[in-house]
Amino acid sequence: MRFPPGARVRARPLDPDHHIRLPRYVRGQVGEVIEAEGEWPLPDDRARGITPPRVETVYAVRFPAGDLWGEGTHTVTVDLWESYLEEAGR
Template sequence: MPAEFRAGERVRVRAGDPAGHTRAPRYVRGQVGRIVECQGSWELADEVAAGVAAPRVEPVYTVAFAAGDLWGEGGHEVTVDLWESYIERAERAERAGEDGS
């Protein structure tokens, strides 16, 4: 499966609360971050934990989030590795609002 996202793109982590195992931490769900890089493609951990015989293989991305956006303070970034199905492109209107245009 080819990677859908490229370094520098802004993405939003899907906000759902799936039943069972997920590797998407609660503190980033619904948050907007920036793709740092693609780490290659790996079996979807959620399906591996559920015992799926042939788990999906998806690109995994390192995504950076401003600590201030996550916790209201901090001048650093937090990076999290996320499977492609956990993220979606950030809305254009949201990006326009962030850059002042």
């Protein structure tokens, strides 16, 4: 586990030419890790026929809705594989 609960992370601004499970609306956005949810095969690898697929930690990451859509006081939680994330700093 690379990111502990409470860590500020940025969803990488990825735009590959293949399947990816990183929603566009969080790409480049900063959120907070709520918890690690275990290790799971990376669906990107499975979709591309990579055998065996890489296994990575999946994190529940909370984003302020206002940061994602310009309005809203609620938060949005997304499950993201570790390779989709980078440290955001303060």
